Amino acid sequence: MISFLSVMALVIILFSVGLLLFLSLRAKRRPRWGLRPLTAFSDLSRAIGLSVEEGTRLHLTLGNAGLTQPHSASALVGLQALERITAVSSISDRPPLATSGEGSLALLSQSTLRATYRLNNALDLYDPNRGRLTGVTPLSYIAGAIPIAYDEDVSAHLMIGHYGSEIGLLCEAATRNKAFTLAASDSLEAQAVLFAAAQQPLIGEELFAAPAYLQTGPAHLASVRVQDILRWGVIAALVLSALMGVLGWL
């Protein structure tokens, strides 16, 4: 029952774990190590600062991928971003708001908000209504999130999660309301739409670098480095297999 592919997968996982732990130790000493400047995140920092100063709200949309679905990784990145942004803007008059299109994700967003306030000794500021489900189908989720763009005095929208093309509707509502939009998704369809519709779109695996740019911790910085190393491994494997195919060895 033990196949070669399973053993290889386990080897890659263990190699990644080792690298992640080793590079986390190095990243502790160099907080911005190896990160190229991305205007999206410098603009986001400015938007967070402005929102705290002006007393406006940040809205984080976490997508509609449940934890038991294959797209859940993007939602976990969104939750990390929520944790960091809540910690940074916890002193704001209008704390951040998170919306989800799936039940377990909505509860996790509430849990993340609660944990962040508790860790910052500000549990009295926690309001479970700020981590809410707005709809259970992709379109009803976006339809439920659009009124937030108009009614809740939102100055910045962060869209980090799994969506379809319907995310374009929320981007349009945010743009009409002159709010800042930073968007990242693991869905190719959504990435294409967001490239045109969002002010600061993130493409491809830039989504997974978001926690590192938000300075969540050294492990996230190390995670970006491990991703780079694994990418070179994938490139080498692709080139090697192509060469072997050309030479007739495969």
Added chain:
Amino acid sequence: MAMRSPIATAIAIGVGVIVLLGYLFPLPLLDPLRTLFLDWAIILAAVAGLVAILNLFRVHWQKLSAPRNRDYYSLFFILGFVPTLALGLLYGSGDARIQPLITAIQLPIEASLVGLLTITFAISAVRLMATRRSWISGLFLASTIIFLLAGSGIFLSDTAPSFLRNTLGALNFLPGAGARGILLGIALGSLLTGLRVLLGIDRPYSE
């Protein structure tokens, strides 16, 4: 200093490791455990969905009953939610009397939103050229137009020259190649995100 729950973290790591090992090595001991944990996860996710829907109802109720700035649109949500829930519980979601709620109300509304979406895309494309003038934006718009035309099939009539057909055929490989590149990056990112949860570095579940 406050810290996160170590018990929840230990449970998450333990269950995660068992499910991962059970997936990679479906041995007689690991596989039933993996299936059991996944079944529990699905049941819990369903219960979480119910709790989140009740929370959504509460949010709209509070908006409607707020002393100031009442949101009367929330009334439409409540008027739609209560009868749908009652009929669903009474007859079951597959009942023929429930289906018109979906086919006659939900689907037309969603179809109108999709219609609105196409107009939004056109506006976004125009705005992209007006606000973000760069070679990447130009390339994006040019490739959108080229692949829209190529994918529509208008150049693939019998009278079209074979050179044009071959060129379009070769062009159609490009989006697939680009998409695979992006998906490989996303797969690596997902792997690292999962590992962070397995190692207890990311703990969205733990208060």
